[in-house]
Amino acid sequence: MNSIINISLLSSVFVTLFVIMDPPGTVPVFISLTAGQSRAVRKKAAWQAVLVAFGVIVVFAAFGQQILQHLGITLPALQCAGGLLLLLIALQLLTDTAEDPVQTKNVNIAFVPLGTPLLAGPGAIVATMVFVQRADGKLADVVAISVGIVLIHIVMWLTLRFSGVIMRILGENGVLLVTRIAGLLLSAIAVQLVADAVTDFIQAG
Incomplete structure (x- = not known):
């Protein structure tokens, strides 16, 4: 199984994107942006937002490396x-x-600000590009990254789809607690990225 998919990388991709995209933290924002809308409209907005985020992440995962090469940016610099x-x-x-997204008139909130930049924001895009750079075309790693991206978007869709239920279960304090824990984990991931980049710079120099 490990020859087909890198389980360790899969878990890293999923956990990293989970703490960045913060599904529980999007619940109150989603509810506030869709306040007064029917259940059908909220359901449609949920899958549209996740679809937009998925599309943005996939585009940068597929073509981000070419963009970096064109700009002359190295992996340690990106990290x-x-x-x-x-x-x-x-x-x-x-x-x-963090500032709450503001709904703009005549703009589908599923695209802006939910799909991007709330879900597929700079952090998720950069993290995905770093994982793809590290994979370096290895099949097991590419499969792991792909599965991780799909899984986190499934979780995100389920979170938005059942946002009302989640909000009632966790409550405002529960959502706040999850957000704080996500921030702590994300800070550790960020420091590790910088440390790895510095090590690579030293070795290359």
Whole structure:
């Protein structure tokens, strides 16, 4: 089984994207943006938002490496920049300083701000690109990354689809607790990315 899929990488991709995209943390935002809408409209917005996020992540996973090569950006540089960006997001989760998305008139909220940048934001995009760069075309790693991306979007869809139920179960304090834990885990991942990048810079120099 390990020759077909890298289980360790799969778990890393899933956990990293989970703490970045923060499914429980999107629940109150989703509910506030779809307040007053019918159940059918909320259901449609849920799958549309996840589909948009999935499309954005896949595009950057598939073509992000070519973009980096064209710009002359190395993997250690991407890792360091990604680590700093993720650390900023983690601090926002820990200190509750992240700005809530604002609904714009005549714009489908499933696309903006739910699909992007709430779900497929800079942090998720950079993290995905770093994983793809590390895989370096290995089949087991590519399969692991693909499965991880699909799984996190399934979880995200289920979270948005049943956001009302989740909100009632967790309550505001429960959502806040999960968000804080996600921020702590994300900060550790960010520091590790920066540390790995510095090590690569030293070895290359």
